[in-house]
Amino acid sequence: MIKQEVTFFWFRRDLRLDDNVGLFRALQSQYPVIPVFVFDDLILDSLAKNDPRVSFIYESLSKINSKLQETGNSLLIKKGKTIDVWELLIQEYDVKEVFFNKDYEPYAVHRDTAICELLKVKNISCHTFKDQVVFEEKEITKADGLPYTVYTPYKNKWLDKYKSVMPVEEFDNKAVSSNFYKSDFDFPTLKQIGFEESLIKVKAHNLKHISDYQDVRDYPALDQTSYLSPHLRFGTVSIRKLVNWAFHKNDVFLSELIWKEFFMQILFSFPKVLTNNFKSAYDGIQWRNDEEDFKRWCSGTTGYPMVDAGMRQLNETGYMHNRVRMVVASFLCKHLLIQWQWGEAYFAEKLLDYDMSANVGNWQWAAGTGCDAAPYFRVFNPEIQQKKFDKNGIYIRQWIKEFDLGYGEPMVEHAMARNRAIATYKEGIIK
Structure with a gap:
């Protein structure tokens, strides 16, 4: 039996179809694209069965799947040790290329290195992209190439670089969405994944208070924060669009987004922390x-x-x-x-x-x-x-x-x- 030649796009901390760099690049492949998400046992095994973050991931994936189904496509959900899942996918399909967006945490770097090595051994092209940050680990450095360890000079360098590349490119996946692999994969229930729905919910994000963010952010009773942080963590919103918006709306809010990238490059450069x-x-x-x-x-x-x-x-x-x-x-x-x-x-x-x-x-x-x-x-x-x-x-x-x-x-x-x-x-x- 001849196996289908395909490209895979691997969702991780980028749970959206819109303005997703790796997905945009994958859909330009000469092979039809299967979008896949892997519930990683090495992460899940340490979590409570009603962990609200798993519920949020599941809900976000369900929304992606529903959107794909509108055009006769679907999202493939797998569960297990990530390396084992990819071994099985390679056996099931004639995988030509794999695309995914980078993650900079120590476990993720180790995992992704192992996956790329596996793909290399199997003669499968592996393509990785910057997506969850505007500038990644080695793009903002001191003159000697060393990482910044103080925020203010990092922020100043970050802003200078951002102004030099504006407007930051956005990626319209609608233009290339016809290249998804036609499918109707079974979408598992949360129970089948081994979890139950949490009573704790992630709130919708809200940007209506950002114009006066500096005046309201310190007063918890006002409850006028954006609730963006879980959405940024799991990539249900685009950091590029958000930063571009904040750049023109509120410097203090933008500074908070830059703090996130500062801490991310600190962890990447100094994993001991x-x-x-x-x-x-x-x-x-x-x-x-x-x-x-x-x-x-x-x-x-x-x-x-x-x-x-x-x-x-x-x-x-x-x-x-x-x-x-x-x-x-x-x-x-x-x-x-x-x-x-x-x-x-x-x-x-x-x-x-x-x-x-x-x-x-x-x-x-x-x-x-x-x-x-x-x-x-x-x-x-x-x-x-x-x-x-x-x-x-x-x-x-x-x-x-x-x-x-x-x-x-x-x-x-x-x-x-x-x-x-x-x-x-x-x-x-x-x-």
């Missing part, structure tokens, strides 16, 4: 790492309303307001002297928008151990933060239902904790 301090001088700090204290922080029962409201919002919704993220992270590392890795792992488990590079980067910033981090002697006062950014207690009352019934005492006194943190850091820093 995933588990270790960027600044090794901080390796000597003697953390308390009290497990009971950590449980109180996780459950939102520290006695500090701003901290507790944030943790309860996270536990119930998978979201936490960005200003509050800084407060809860500082509290864990400074007030409780618990290593940032503990908090980073908890956020990784709970956040709908969990992005490895940004999560690690922001946690090390809060702990003072990262590149371009807050100085170790900067200790957020949760009570002052509450008075500044939720002075009427609207956000706090939303998440702490018992607040007006007489809220508990703080688990640690601020002045004492601040002094203890500064002394511990000062003593632990390796000269």
Whole structure:
């Protein structure tokens, strides 16, 4: 039996048909294109069966499949170890080319290298593309070619380069969409993949408040953030279109998007930051790492309303307001002297928008151990933060239902904790 000659496009962190670089290039192949997504067992096995991010991925794939079905095409869904899935696809089809967009996280780099080696051995062309960033790991460097480790000069170089390439090319897949492989693949249920639908949902993104972003972003009770972060994480929106829009609308919002790329190139250039301090001088700090204290922080029962409201919002919704993220992270590392890795792992488990590079980067910033981090002697006062950014207690009352019934005492006194943190850091820093 003669096998069908095909090209594959492999969806990963780019769950959209619109303005998708790798898909656009794949559809220009001389062979019909089968779009495929692989539910990777090496990732799924560590997740809860009702993980809301898996539900969101599934919903996004379902939308892609429905759109493809309008023109007699469909999305192929596979599950297993990625290398095993590709071995089977190569056996089933006469695969001529494989296209996919790059991922820069350590596991993804390792996985993709293995897949490309497999394809090379099988004489199959492998094509990779930049899609989830405007500028990737080695495009923004210092004059000597080394990566930036301070944000502001990185941002300035990023903006200079962006202005020189404007307008950034966008990729209209509609023009080449006739080259999909005609198919009607069975679309599995979430249960067949081994998961169940989560009650926690990813919200639709909303850009209507971006024009006054700098005025509203620090006030959690206003709830006027964009909710874009999970959509950027899984690529249901185009970063090119978003950056172009932000460039003309709001510099502060654009700066937040550039922070994401800064942290991504830090993780790529310095993979040790995933588990270790960027600044090794901080390796000597003697953390308390009290497990009971950590449980109180996780459950939102520290006695500090701003901290507790944030943790309860996270536990119930998978979201936490960005200003509050800084407060809860500082509290864990400074007030409780618990290593940032503990908090980073908890956020990784709970956040709908969990992005490895940004999560690690922001946690090390809060702990003072990262590149371009807050100085170790900067200790957020949760009570002052509450008075500044939720002075009427609207956000706090939303998440702490018992607040007006007489809220508990703080688990640690601020002045004492601040002094203890500064002394511990000062003593632990390796000269």
